[in-house]
Amino acid sequence: MNCFIRSCSLIFASLMLISTAQAATPKPGEKLAKDQTFTYRMLDESPTLDPQLIEDVAASTVARDLFEGLLTQNADGTLRPGVAERWETNDTKNVYTFYLRKNARWSNGDPVTAHDFVYAWRRLPDPKLASYYASFMELMSVKNAKAIIKGEMPPTALGVKALDDYTFQVELEDSLPYFPAMVVHTSTMPVPQKVVEKLGNQWTKPGNMVSNGAYMLKQHVINERQVRVRNPMYWDNENTIIDKVVALIINDENQAYNRYQAGELDKTEVPTGQYKRLKKKMPQEVHSNPRLCSYYYMFNTKKAPYDDIRVRKALSYAINRDVITRNILGAGQIPAYTFTPGATANFHVPDVEFGKLTQKQRNAEAKKLLAEAGYGPGNPLKPTILYNTSEGHKKIAIAIRQMWKQALGINATLENQEWKTYLTTRHQGNFEIARAAWCGDYNEASTFLDLVRSESDQNDGKYNNPEVDRLLKQAKTMEDPNPNYTRIEEIIATEFPIAPIYHYTGVLLLKPWVKGWPHHNVEENWYSKDMYITAH
């Protein structure tokens, strides 16, 4: 992977054609079920299935079946060809050229061409479309993306072009070695120009939608179900096994579990707090896999006394992460001493100092730091923890309050707010300490570390450290940015703009007859075409 997305892309791309399995591959002797229908629980209705407008995880999952971008992912998260058979980049890694397969077809039989990608990529930053993910084009450093979003340039000025029908070229503002990993993102998938222009926002409805992925949208009943069936035009259709994928929208996780038990679902999530019990009851069906997400507390570094590193450090030190992951969550979550999860590709988790101490040592240090900052029995610190209303967040906040009370003798106040109110409070900076979580947009450490960049839109704590900014900027163009990432994590573990708490795991229930689930894909990017159902 290291070689893959960094220096050897050209060589690797040609090798990949031989080395990667493209579709579902049953093991010898495995008998396939007659009915190849995979039914899974979808937590919430997706706001849209338009690749450039999608903003949620659930819809991205659907889109990965319906559409195929330039590259896709193997079960372990490494890249593999999608519509692009191979790609190459120049020495400065600011121009990427993708060579598209000639047998890729839309579900209406039209060929998928480089022009479709040009259209889709120009569409994303277009102010007229007004996509949530418009700035992803900017994040990918595509030339002129920012100016287009601002309306200063027309979408046609974007640094993409079709050299011919099957060659798509992207010009970047700057070198970006991990660029290929980003073109897996839903927002970069092609859309059928003629259909989109003819039908407007109705093009994503069943019957209207034309797609180029392994599946087509057959049925979509809002808040009830989405059904997708095989796309006979898909270039690898003959190696696809699952015939039908049904997503049932079930908001309540316990109800989803009931329906899983009743055999209505092949896959759902383990209900909160039930991991240990279910793991014992059905070890074959319960899985816990690391995910590309971090749970953390954010300090408002512009508000006294949280502008004092010693206070932030003391509070972060006094959180016993083991108790939270083991006793409160108990589903294999990983105590976090760095912001970036260890599961992130190419990221070597640095041995930050406070991670090596025992909790007792951390508590002693925390007490000392707080005293140095001028807080003690005579002048107690009274922090307020802001979180959005949820039993899970409440449990953690209560535990942390207790830890702070025992270790530092301080009384924290808990304040819960309804989701959007909480977000507004947080974005406006009207908080002292706020719960937060982040899942990576792509599998690279910068997707996390960018949050502590002074100019980042996500930096609600208003942390500002020019060194971090410089390291991040430099990392973008480095062959091996790890030294910079390590340094940033060290800075985080010294100055604590945030207090990392734990790294997520995805806990799921999967029927034993579903094969090919990518347990090792930390982004949980699964493709139905890679799976199959054995006889049961």
Added chain:
Amino acid sequence: MLNFILRRLAIAIPTILFIIFFSFLLMHSAPGGPFTAERSLPPEVLANIEHKYGLDQPLYKQMFNYVWGILTEFDFGPSFKYKSQSVNDLIAGGFPVTLTYGSWAFLFATIIGVTLGVIAALKHNSWLDYLATGGAIIGSVLPNFVMAPLLVLLFTVYLHWLPGGGWEGGQAQFIIMPVIALATSYLASIARITRSSMLEVLNSNFIRTAKAKGLPWRYIIVRHALKPAMLPVLTSLGLSFVGMITGSVVIDQFFSTGGIGQHFVNAALNRDYSVIMGVTTLVGTLTILFNLLVEILYAWIDPRIRY
């Protein structure tokens, strides 16, 4: 009578406008907006989105455009959350679902509730009365968010008789549990109101007179007692009917029916302004209409009532 109906309809229009106006202000005064997300959007991106949905215009203008759209084209606007759906689409898709299971629940609750109430009143202080009253009390303390999981455990997980959720165009096996879960508490309250109202009527002078005249008991009940006993029941039925056919967030979410009940809560949480106003207007209008219907029925049931 016609005059009365016309007068009430004339009052209904400003009432509905007031509901729209008030819910518009209420929604916009809640912190955050439809596009507030964990991932803060860059200002230029947010500006583009707000411009697309007209949220960059002054509030009074948004309000005017919204009402104008409703009055001229019966267009309740696009959903802010579901990008390819308009509010009309969402209501057209979800309302038939809640109307179906709500109507069944209404019939179920009314028929069983009234029957139980009448039996309990007729057999006052007998074991039948205690059974019916006890059942009604249990029913009223069992909210649908308790009933729904209990039903699923019994009929789906243990007995494998019914699917745990879904709608599939409204096939019978998908309707049964939503109907029972929704109807239970309504049924209980209808039974209790019927019982007490029936008891009161049975103790009144005109029933005693009927008895004294030697009329058969069954005739007295059906002809003389039932109609006046239904007056208070009718008052509650009108509102219950609107409540049932517009669904319930619990039923819709728990059974994944795709009905509109869940929009009442979700649209508010999502700050999906147009959807929350669309469903509020729908409920407001239905409430006004059914209250009017109930008042008309009053006059039919009780000859003393004239408008």
